[in-house]
Amino acid sequence: MAVTGGMATLTGSMKGLTLNPSSSSSFMTGESSGLSPKFVPCGCPAVTQPLTIEAAHKKGAGSTKNGRDSISKRLGVKIYGDQPAKPGAIIVRQRGTKFHAGKNVGIGRDYTIFSLIDGLVKFEKLGADRKQISVYPITEEKVENPNSRRVKRREEFRAKREKRKAYQLANFFAESGLVLASADPSEQFVLASVPEETEEEIAQC
Structure with a gap:
């Protein structure tokens, strides 16, 4: 009688259970609303690992203070207006055509303007926003200013x-x-x- 009563009690307690996997109260899958685990936060902070990027090679450790003493380009005007220039003398070193080549001057691949003849350098205005450099031969003696x-x-x-x-x-x-x-x-x-x-x-x- 005692065994029969225990089996009856166990059968009554398992009446609400089903073996259907789609049921939310399935005992086999553990998806019952009453048995779902809950997250309990703890007081200790979460440990985060640093992000590491692996590459195919290892870069050597070099100094960060190297390469700061590069040679200057020495750009600018070398011979000013109304000054004599010999053939081959550099008049202007520039990057780009800030000054265009005029008469009796040449221009190099690095935009350097140089004289082709022996004469005086003249800076001339070419249009509204352009400047050109020319060299004119010395035909007569320069007259001195009497007030100099x-x-x-x-x-x-x-x-x-x-x-x-x-x-x-x-x-x-x-x-x-x-x-x-x-x-x-x-x-x-x-x-x-x-x-x-x-x-x-x-x-x-």
């Missing part, structure tokens, strides 16, 4: 030199008894000697 400092200094030294010569000449005439005589101030001076008194003139006095 060099010309004024030269004139000052010339005036001092003439004044010194006149002073020395006057001293020489005073010592030798000669007199400077000139009818016109613009004409050259003429040397004249003072005549000596004769005995008759002395007797008359």
Whole structure:
């Protein structure tokens, strides 16, 4: 009787179970709503592993301070306007055609402009936003500016030199008894000697 009562109790408790895999209360699959496990958070932080990227080769450890002392390109204008240039002389080193090639100049593969003849460099305006460089031969001597400092200094030294010569000449005439005589101030001076008194003139006095 006891065994029969236990079997009856077990059968009654298993009445709500089914072997259908699609059922949500399947005992075999463990998908029962009453038996589903729940996530219980803990107080310790989650451990994250660093991201590693594997490559086919291993890069060597090099210094990060190398390669900072490269040679300068030395670009820019080498011969300015109204300055003489010889054949083959570099006028401008540039990247791109900031200055275009004009008359009597050549341009290299690296856009370097150089002179083809012996002459003076001229920077000219070509259109609204272009500049060109030309070299013109020297046909006549360059006229100096009369108001320049060099010309004024030269004139000052010339005036001092003439004044010194006149002073020395006057001293020489005073010592030798000669007199400077000139009818016109613009004409050259003429040397004249003072005549000596004769005995008759002395007797008359």
